[in-house]
Amino acid sequence: MSYSAKLKGVVSDAMLNKNVGSVSFWVHRISGIGLSVYLLMHTYVLSAAISGPESFSGRMKTVQNPFFAVLEVLLIAGVFLHMLNGVRITVTDFFGWSKAHKAFFWVVIVLFIILMILALILQWPKFSPQNYGMGGI
Numbered sequence: 512m513s514y515s516a517k518l519k520g521v522v523s524d525a526m527l528n529k530n531v532g533s534v535s536f537w538v539h540r541i542s543g544i545g546l547s548v549y550l551l552m553h554t555y556v557l558s559a560a561i562s563g564p565e566s567f568s569g570r571m572k573t574v575q576n577p578f579f580a581v582l583e584v585l586l587i588a589g590v591f592l593h594m595l596n597g598v599r600i601t602v603t604d605f606f607g608w609s610k611a612h613k614a615f616f617w618v619v620i621v622l623f624i625i626l627m628i629l630a631l632i633l634q635w636p637k638f639s640p641q642n643y644g645m646g647g648i
Contacts, residue, residue, distance in 0.1 A: 525537060531612070531613045531616045532612065534616075535596055535599070535600075535616055538592055538596060539592075539593060539596045539597070539600070542589045542590075542592045542593040542596070543593055545585075545586075545589045546586075546589055546590065546593060549586055549589070555570075556570045556571070556574060577638060580634070580637040580638055583634065583637070584630070584631065584634055587627070587630045587634070588623075588627060588630075591623050591626050591627065591630070592623060595619045595622055595623055595626075596619060598619075599612070599615050599616060599618075599619045602615070603615060
């Protein structure tokens with residue numbers, strides 16, 4: 512079976528059940544994959560510290576720009592989504608709250624929005640050109 516056929520199968524499966532549980536399932540999987548990719552990139556950048564301060568500083572300069580500031584906000588969103596949804600799944604499974612999982616999903620979404628507003632307020636200085644080499648503030 513080709514990759515395009517597998518991808519079409521995944522998309523058609525995702526479109527079968529358009530409910531809160533399916534959305535939660537896909538958000539959790541996609542955020543988990545994104546966090547895994549970030550971990551690899553993070554390890555690559557930090558591995559330059561073994562080669563000395565000049566090498567590390569060079570790699571750090573490559574990731575301190577507006578593009579990576581946007582990626583950092585997406586990282587924060589991924590962490591919050593994965594964390595809150597994981598807590599929701601754990602609570603519904605271990606405490607028998609499966610009948611309230613839809614309401615709990617919307618509580619998670621509200622908490623996510625509040626946390627992202629706070630994160631954006633804290634991250635906003637990173638989008639200013641004079642702050643690129645200083646980590647934001």
